Amino acid sequence: MTALHDFTTWQPLLRLLCAAHTETLTAPGGHVAGQISPGAWSVPLPYRPPEPGRASQVSDNQEQFDAVGRIVEALKEDGSDGVSFVAEASSAPSGIRLHLIRLGSSAEPGVATAHPGTLLLADGALPEPVRRLPERVPGAVPAPSADVELLQRALRERLPNAVGASEEEIAEAEAHLGVPLPAELRALYQVVRGRHEDWDDYQEPYDAVGCELFPLGEVYVADAASRHVLWKFGAMEAVETGPEDAVQGLVGSPGWIVFGDNGGGDRIAIDLTPGPDGHVGQVIIISHEENVGAGLVADSLTDLVVHRHFDGRPLRRSERPPLVAHVNRASVPSVEAAAHPGLEVLSLGVWEEAPLSLAPVFDLPRLRTLSAYPGTLADPCEIARLTHLEYLELPPGEWRVLLDAGAVPSGLLAAGIEAHRQRDNPLRTIALADEILALYGRPPIADITVLEGAIP
Incomplete structure (x- = not known):
């Protein structure tokens, strides 16, 4: 038996939950539930705010951190990426029945909840926006501002000590990408290869290029799979590109070549599959807070670097x-x-x-x-x-x-059960999910281990 499945590992957390939810756990059918992973957790415990005028510190809620920390360590030892739990009162004095829930392949994980996420009713099925590929735009060409020689000259003036990528390094990157580097992006990396060890002050290339430049070996294609869109969110979106749009409203595209970051987690990319009002090779920004679409930054990499255009053109939208x-x-x-x-x-x-x-x-x-x-x-x-x-x-x-x-x-292809996070018992949600899955010949949603013990 691993530490994760040892009741004593859970006792400190269960003691806190019992103290915080005494009435709930003593009521008929009462339960408390939560979810814990090595990187985050959602546990229904009161948060103790810091004293006025002082920032919050771990010590303000040390008992909670220590109790959850025991389970996080057990997860790491078990090689698990997370566990959900449901605690109920048992018939024994001060007894607790603990259900540990591990989701199988029939569902996506829930978002900060012990309830299961989307039920996957067909192998490999993806939301329609994720399946959508870019449309061809006949006549799309690079912007007039694209100028490889001007781009390289400006970069060499701003970064006289830069180390450029060799032809072998560029060839290796292209082999990894599966597509040739766009001309302007190739020209950029010929001047500055983007490695952190080449700079004492990494702000220097940031200022010269206009974004946080990735090392050449970290350039990647931002296709739909790279965005990791859960069914729950992807199914609620729609892909739409109008004749007035410079950027196609996609989840991702095989023509979006990411080479940088804005410093806040949003990716900067060259767009080789522009919208009807765009240009091949335009620079776009892919938000980490959105599931669909990207914004226009500049009509070309030269426009971004040389002319310092960061905001694209005003967005026009036809009434539809x-x-x-x-x-x-x-x-x-x-x-x-x-x-x-x-x-x-x-x-x-x-x-x-x-x-x-x-x-x-x-x-x-x-x-x-x-x-x-x-x-x-x-x-x-x-x-x-x-x-x-x-x-x-x-x-x-x-x-x-x-x-x-x-x-x-x-x-x-997929289904969601919109259960109330604390009022609805996740065990009932799982039983309902299994009924739905059975209609589609899918395996049960979860492996559930039941532990029982006393809380002194």
Whole structure:
């Protein structure tokens, strides 16, 4: 038995949870749940704020850090990337029954919760935006500002002591990328190869280029797989590129060649697959906080480095019906108002009026995602009329209705159970998930180990 599965490893944390949730754990069916990984944790314990005028310190919540730390060490020894748990009172005096949950291949992990994430109903299936490849733009050419000689001359003037990449290093990088370096990017690395050890002050190349330059060996292709978009988020997005767009609204592209960073985690790339109003070789920025799209930085690398253009052109947007509609008390006022032939994603949110019928969207050919809050659907069985759904996210009650009626859509690629983080017991969510998975011939969602002991 590993330390992770030893009840004594969990006792300090369980003692804190029992003290913080006495009423919950002594109530019938009461439970507390959380998730712990080596890099982060979500545990329902009160946070002790620092004294006024002093920054928060680990010592302010030392007991919690120590208790969680024991489990983190056990995870590392076990070679595990995380564990979810559910604690319930047992029949023994001061007894606790602890359920340790390890998700299998049938689900993505939940986000800061013990409840499982998206159920994966088909091997290798990806959200539609992740599957989307760039469209061809006939006639796309480099910007007039692109000038390899001017670019190299400016860089050599600003970085007279720079060490450039050799032809062998460039060839090796191109072999790794699987594509030739764009002409301007090749010219840049011929002047400065980007290695940290070449500089006493790394601010110098940052100022000269206009971004944090990656070493040549770390340049990579930002295709869709590089963005690591979870189903829960990817399914709620839509890829859209209008005739006025300089950058295609993609998750990623085989033509996005990342060579730097803005210093805050957003990637800087050369774009070889521009939008209809863009240029081949333009410079774009890929946000680490978004799942789809990128922003225009400059029309060319020369424009960025030599002319110091960092903000692209003003974004123009033609008026078009939205591909993603949020029906709720503050946004779209009805399902009827959301319906149009191009609608891909329908989200029913906080709603204070009569429950909604899905009849206005029955025949929409591109509707692939439905997400609904509790009580928003007049008849959950209407979902069976949405024949193009790939992703369905519902609360447990609505899933129960579909399962009992045999009305779960057969063509789903993934599904989400929108359970309340603390009110709903993750063990019930897992049981419900297993029913859904069984319809698709998928294995059970989790391996659950039960430990029991006393908390003195």
